[in-house]
Amino acid sequence: MASVFGKPRAGSGPPSAPLEVNLAILGRRGAGKSALTVKFLTKRFISEYDPNLEDTYSSEETVDHQPVHLRVMDTADPDTPRNCERYLNWAHAFLVVYSVDSRQSFEGSSSYLELLALHAKEMQRGYPALLLGNKLDMAQYRQVTKAEGAALARRFGCLFFEVSACLDFAHVQHVFHQAVREARRELERSAPARPLFISEDRAPGHQAPLTARHGLASCTFNTLSTVSLKEMPAVAQAKLVTVKSSRAQSKRKAPTLTLLKGFKIF
Numbered sequence: 001m002a003s004v005f006g007k008p009r010a011g012s013g014p015p016s017a018p019l020e021v022n023l024a025i026l027g028r029r030g031a032g033k034s035a036l037t038v039k040f041l042t043k044r045f046i047s048e049y050d051p052n053l054e055d056t057y058s059s060e061e062t063v064d065h066q067p068v069h070l071r072v073m074d075t076a077d078p079d080t081p082r083n084c085e086r087y088l089n090w091a092h093a094f095l096v097v098y099s100v101d102s103r104q105s106f107e108g109s110s111s112y113l114e115l116l117a118l119h120a121k122e123m124q125r126g127y128p129a130l131l132l133g134n135k136l137d138m139a140q141y142r143q144v145t146k147a148e149g150a151a152l153a154r155r156f157g158c159l160f161f162e163v164s165a166c167l168d169f170a171h172v173q174h175v176f177h178q179a180v181r182e183a184r185r186e187l188e189r190s191a192p193a194r195p196l197f198i199s200e201d202r203a204p205g206h207q208a209p210l211t212a213r214h215g216l217a218s219c220t221f222n223t224l225s226t227v228s229l230k231e232m233p234a235v236a237q238a239k240l241v242t243v244k245s246s247r248a249q250s251k252r253k254a255p256t257l258t259l260l261k262g263f264k265i266f
């Protein structure tokens, strides 16, 4: 299903380079954003985490036989969307996550979808978004029916999946790859057409905006100027690393393999 969020900004490189896709994971605290991110990147489920850290990870993926350089921002808003520009101005697509056993997180996901729709309207373009009902393994404690999730997704014209970070990896991978496909579709759709010739009598001041000429989306300079380089998320490599100080190590003397946001893997 196509997204109503419309055109994303451009982000693809030259034809031979891998497609570059930025994906932001949004949702209320505890919905499982980090668990899904880690599951996708490592095939593992983790249960310990630092809820206050926000990181962006990169991963080389192959989607439909095409190489993709995927960056995933695992956001950590407090209770409601805050300083949203950091992901609104960065991502090509969004995964909005709620937990099927939490009505509150479902309501939170609705706020995020509204935020994306508002932003799309304001910027006169849009973004693919996928709605994810996580913790499907906890279905016996459901507070949100599948029909409610599907209805919310329909309202905003986005794809909908129920998933679990602690069950099948293939399904989680499918969802992330689907987000890449949605982003790619929008990138292809919004790719600026190359002019066949340039009219000689065009007045010098009548060039297309710089952003459009460089294949970027039609952000206003006002918006662009508010995004300083310092605010751009640093990219961490999605690989196992040993962390020198962590909650895990304070509890355990043995070296602990720690992944990403302070997650530990034994």
Ligand SMILES: Nc1nc2c(ncn2[C@@H]2O[C@H](COP(=O)(O)OP(=O)(O)OP(=O)(O)O)[C@@H](O)[C@H]2O)c(=O)[nH]1
Binding pocket: 027, 028, 029, 030, 031, 032, 033, 034, 035, 036, 046, 047, 048, 049, 050, 051, 052, 075, 076, 077, 134, 135, 136, 137, 138, 163, 164, 165, 166, 167
């Ligand atoms: N049973 C079950 N538990 C999950 C699942 N996904 C996450 N959890 C647990 O839910 C809790 C919250 O998961 P996180 O991934 O940290 O949630 P988050 O959305 O990143 O939360 P913040 O970091 O606070 O923003 C953790 O205890 C996870 O182990 C799932 O699919 N099934």
